[in-house]
Structures are given as C-alpha cells and as structure tokens.
Amino acid sequence: MEYLMPKNLPRYECLIEASRSFPDLDPSACQAFLHLLRAGEELVHNSEAYFSQRHLSRGRFAVLMQLLNKSEQTSRPRTPAELAEATGVTRATMTGLIDTLERDGLVRREHAPDDRRMMLVHLTERGREALLEVLPGRFQHMASFMGPLSETERRTLVQLLGKILEPGAASAPLPPGAS
Numbered sequence: 001m002e003y004l005m006p007k008n009l010p011r012y013e014c015l016i017e018a019s020r021s022f023p024d025l026d027p028s029a030c031q032a033f034l035h036l037l038r039a040g041e042e043l044v045h046n047s048e049a050y051f052s053q054r055h056l057s058r059g060r061f062a063v064l065m066q067l068l069n070k071s072e073q074t075s076r077p078r079t080p081a082e083l084a085e086a087t088g089v090t091r092a093t094m095t096g097l098i099d100t101l102e103r104d105g106l107v108r109r110e111h112a113p114d115d116r117r118m119m120l121v122h123l124t125e126r127g128r129e130a131l132l133e134v135l136p137g138r139f140q141h142m143a144s145f146m147g148p149l150s151e152t153e154r155r156t157l158v159q160l161l162g163k164i165l166e167p168g169a170a171s172a173p174l175p176p177g178a179s
Contacts, residue, residue, distance in 0.1 A: 009031075009034050009035060009038055010031075010034070012027060012028075012031055015027035015030050015031055036164075043145060044058075046141070046145070047141075050137070050138065050141050051134075054134050054137075055104075056134065057097075059087070059089065059093070059097050060097055060100065060101055060106075061131075061134070061138075062087045063083055063087065063094070063097050063098065063101060063107070063121075064101070064106065064107075064123065064127055064130070064131045065131070066078060066082075066083050066086050066087060067083075067107065067121065067122070067123035067127070068123060068128065068131055076123075077120040077121060077122045078120065078121055079112075079118060079119065079120060079121070080094050080095060080098060080119060080121060081094075083097075083098070083121060098121055101127065105124060105126045105127070106123070106124060106126060106127030106130055107121050107122060107123055107124060107127055108121075108122050108124055109121055109122075110122065
C-alpha cells in the first residue's frame with residue numbers, strides 16, 4: 001500500500017511553526033522521517049517500474065533470489081513456508097507468487113522425497129537464466145540511486161538506517177490516545 005506523500009516536503013521552518021501548535025512535533029525528527037519515507041517511496045516506485053519492464057514484480061524477484069544459491073548460481077530448493085518467512089509475506093501471498101512463477105516456467109514444485117506432504121520449490125533453468133539476465137541491470141539500477149553518495153556517506157547511511165531498524169525502534173508503542 002502506498003502512502004500519500006506530497007512531492008514537495010514541508011520546509012523546516014514550517015515544521016518549527018507547526019510545533020508551536022503541536023508541542024509533540026519534533027521538527028528535526030519529522031523532517032528526517034518525511035525525507036526517509038519520501039526516498040523510500042521513490043526507490044520502491046522505481047524498482048517496481050524496473051521489474052515491470054522485465055515482466056517481474058518485486059515479490060516474484062524476491063522469490064527467485066531466495067531460490068538462487070548465490071555462491072554457485074545454482075538452485076536451492078525451499079519450502080513455500082520458508083520462502084514466505086524469508087520474504088516477509090503470508091503463506092497465501094507466497095502461494096500466489098509461486099503459482100505465477102510456475103505458470104511462467106521459472107520455478108517448479110515437487111513433493112519432498114522424505115515427506116510427501118511437504119512441497120519443495122525449485123528454480124528452473126529458465127528461471128535461473130531470467131534472474132541472471134535481470135541482475136546486472138538491477139545492480140546498475142541500485143548503484144545509480146546511490147551514485148550521489150560517496151563510499152563514506154553510504155557506510156554512514158547504512159549505519160544510521162541500522163539504528164532506526166534496531167529491534168524495538170520501529171515498533172515503538174504508540175503514546176496513549178494516539179491511533
């Protein structure tokens with residue numbers, strides 16, 4: 001689900017002015033949050049456009065990446081439950097992703113040899129080739145977004161984002177009366 005974000009974010013002076021009416025508004029926190037949210041939206045939008053041009057979605061790409069054994073560029077079978085956990089989606093969503101990937105010949109399902117109740121998802125040769133064809137451009141796409149930052153700035157950005165994503169930081173409880 002997309003957030004509705006204005007193209008032009010409020011100036012810092014406007015946030016300071018708003019904080020006079022809303023004492024809980026921390027102008028610098030609000031500014032940082034809005035810029036991070038806006039940047040994230042832009043990256044997601046551009047990633048979706050990139051994958052769409054290649055007849056993929058971010059979800060389908062994520063499944064293919066989970067199935068690729070990166071060190072050997074071979075397939076590593078996984079259960080749908082493992083894939084759902086690794087990509088942060090529900091099992092029902094994963095079933096839909098696997099269905100479309102299987103329909104397109106990029107993955108195949110088979111019963112696990114030691115437990116016929118369990119399914120394993122395999123990357124097909126066609127899926128591996130499609131992924132290896134998409135990856136170089138994807139890497140260039142990511143590098144183009146990070147191009148304005150120096151190597152030092154990138155490391156700093158990763159450290160700062162890591163602090164935001166530390167356990168508990170992103171799931172801080174809402175204050176009383178907030179919804």
